[in-house]
Amino acid sequence: MIIVTGATGQLGRRIVDSLLTRVPAQRIGVSVRDPHKAQPLADRGVRVRQGGFGEPASLAHAFEGATQVLVVSVDKLGEEAVRQHRAAIDAAVAAGARRVLYTSHMGAAPTSHFQACRDHAATEEALRACGVPYTALRNGFYAASALQFLGSGPETGEIVLPADGPVSWTAHDDLADAAAAVLADEGRFDGPTPPLTAAEALTFDDIAALTGALTGRAVKRITVPDGRFAEQMMGHGVPAETADHLLGIFAAARADEFAAVDRTLATLIGRAPRTLEEVLRERLSADRASAERR
Template sequence: MEHLREQNMYVVTGATGQLGRLVVEGLLAAVPAEEIRVLVRDAAKVEEWAQRGVRVQEADYGRPESLAGAFAAGDRVLLISGNEFGHRVAQHGAVIDAAKAAGVALLAYTSVLAAPTATFRIAEEHQGTEELLRASGVPFALLRNGWYTENYTAGAAASVEAGEVFGSSGAGRVATAPRRDYADAAVAVLTGEGHANRVYELSGDADWSMDEYAAELAAASGSPVVYRDVEPAEQVRRLVAAGLPEGFAEIFADTDAAIVKGQLALRTGDLARLIGRPTVPLAETVRTALGA
């Protein structure tokens, strides 16, 4: 029986990240814990999962040798994209190679919305990874995630205190959803059928502008909040002053330029269909972030 279970494991890479933790919790609600394996850099961070029966293996995208034995024939794997920008194609390629060698049944990858036509910088490594995955011959599912609502609401309290939220996306619109919605979609694909060699463009049911976001902050807090559009260089300067590493600040400014072009406003309904419910609205995520 142990051998049979090994042939049908649900494997989550990068499981200690914000998205990965939500995916694992979703799997724990859907399948027996002993059918879940997580790949993490530090096993001590997931001791609670191990105690619940989840299999834990220490592995690092940047060390291909650590992926030995991580997968087995019949596994269903979620490759959550790494965060070492500039190195991700090679790192993801190591995971794909290991999955191919093992003969996994499905490899789902968290890409980015409308990846083939996206022009912002973080899309480039997703494009490269998608090419490797298609060329590998491994049955795949592309989960092209849109922008997370938490990319904005993580700073909600500070924006309310300052009375403004700033950016460089102008009147551009973005169709976001919270991480839990994207995690639920990943769980649905891993545990469901008919997802091999499918592409899902995942985004929120509604799109919104930064002026509308500021209005939601004001409504939830009862304090006036406005959107202040600034030049990209000023956006980077402000983000760095707030404590964000310069590289990440530049990514936000670069993505705002894509939002101006409408590249993160695509709405296909794929996310709501996969999770079997509407995506969580902006207003609800704002209220949660502010404790309102």
């Protein structure tokens, strides 16, 4: 049985949806913190069991009968993130899984400027030491994050952010399809994959120009010092730790940690990955439709 963790989250839910088009539902199980939220999957024949990385004892039941376990990374940082990932890896091995897979990140390295990438590197080290074959899916940076940073820029005509560098912004749906393809073809990758990215890397200068072209109005990219950006975020109630984490993304981008572009994702999903332009156009269309309903 293929077990997918975090199956009610943004990525995990899409992975299970894609996996259901490739393998029978009875071969799929999910481990979720709240089984009620996964009822739609149960209705489709997927085995749903409660399991949380923060409660390692719960994972033995959740992972029972596993042949492969996909550990979807948690939304924690630092030692707590790595501790929870290790708990899930250990539970997968104890359950007898032949392979453990993990949603890692492009640029994963102990020296990364981005805390999450340092956490991914530490988790990959735990995978290497776990004693069974593993696959680390080195996902490109989520395109949804670019839209979050863009914020109200399309309406205000300004994108106010720290200096950045090129980033291979990649759609959740494409990464989910890639994970499902790898799960359905066990052993396709041993160890870390190449970066799973869209076909281009864009800076926020590029995104400002793209936004202007799509909206028909000028959008200006304004660069602010890291410290001022952090102060602005904290002034809006963002915790200092979160502000520092977000600044790490820009520092890593300036160091070209997310600039790689690779064809592996396109090969896995059998089509060209979605571009940021497509993702942004969809977001702008949804915003217009919402405004018209108000």
